[in-house]
Amino acid sequence: MMAFPFAATSRPSFIREDVVLYGWKKNSLSESLDSTEYRAAYDAACKRLLSEKSVLARIVKACIPEFKDIDVEDIESFYIEGTPYVSAVPLHRDTSRIVGMNTEDASVLEGTTAFDILFHVLLPKSRERVKVFVDLEAQNKFYPGYPLESRMVYNMCRMVSRQYGTEFKNSRYGEIKKCYSIWICNDPAQECANSMNHYHITEERVAGNMKRNPENYDLISGILITLGDEKQERYEGIFKMLDVLLSNTMEAADKKRILEEEYKIPMTEKFNKEVEDMCNLSMGVYESGHVDGYEDGYEKAMFATARRMLKRNRLTIEEIAEDTGLSIEDVQALKKEMEQSEYHSKVIQ
Secondary structure (H helix, E strand, O other), X not given: OOOOOOOOOOOOOOOOOOOEEOOEEOOHHHHOOOHHHHHHHHHHHHHHHHOOHHHHHHHHHHHOHHHOOOOHHHHHHHHEEEEEEEOOOEOOOOOXXXXXXXXXOHHHHOOOOEOOEEEEEEOOOOOOOOEEEEEEEEEOOOOOOOOHHHHHHHHHHHHHHOXXXXXXXXXXXXXXXXXXXXXXXXXOOHHHOOEEEEEEOOOOOOOOOOOOOHHHOOXXXXXXXXXXXXXXXXXXXXXXXXXXXHOOOOOHHHHHHHHHHHHOOOOOHHHHHHHHHHHHHHHHHHHHXXXXXXXXXXXXXXXXXXXXXXXXXXXXXXXXXXXXXXOHHHHHHHHHHHHHHHHHHHHHO
């Protein structure tokens, strides 16, 4: 989803010689990154943690209906096949396929848009070895300049089309494998925190009694998960687990304790190292935030202002963009998001 520059540079000036990052003294990782690279490296560390099979198993159980009654240990051991690809499979058609690369070097895909985490699982209780593809995306911005749902649909369509020549050939479309795209957003609008929405294809009979097999058309399913904190409703289950896992403020010891005690995630040597690296990097992100935190806060304030202006419906998109400093595309995306939210609220009522 994002490109990750990862070149080594000199130690950032804001890291003192005696600084301690979340209980660990600075190491070669924290010494080698500047403020921009901290964010890129932190994002890459988050994805490596999310790609751990013990984590993926719990996400699969929470999001894919066929696994709701399957033990997470079984999902991890028997149903998730192979090694997940982390930022290793290009998203767009015009990029050559990259397979079996070292995904820990984020510079390999610099400038290339890729699926964050791509893997496949075998469906339980199926007569044959039926697999489905799963795309897991970590999204920092709830309003990135385009509707997340539209990007989700694009990802799912690419997951289907890239199966041609591998999963099916010629006109054997019945062999297309189902695709899931699961999006985790850790900075949603407050009213959307700790929520999960499901987007999929359903059959609507307009005339007559024709009914077709859903297995033939319900081939893409999108899940949008938004996170919050303990002060908000539904802070439990998958929401709390992901919030703890991806937190950039929680100390590593607390993070590991909660994940192990409440979610029974084994603290292997590799998992421990990933958590520690992520927490070290999160301090770098926090420190660099003193430099650009004002800009981030200002942008959020302008989005809130644009939202109020759109609700009043007195100004044009162009006028709101000019008054807030946001791009016209950002304001248009925000307006579309608000309209969709209002529509869904009316449907629920």
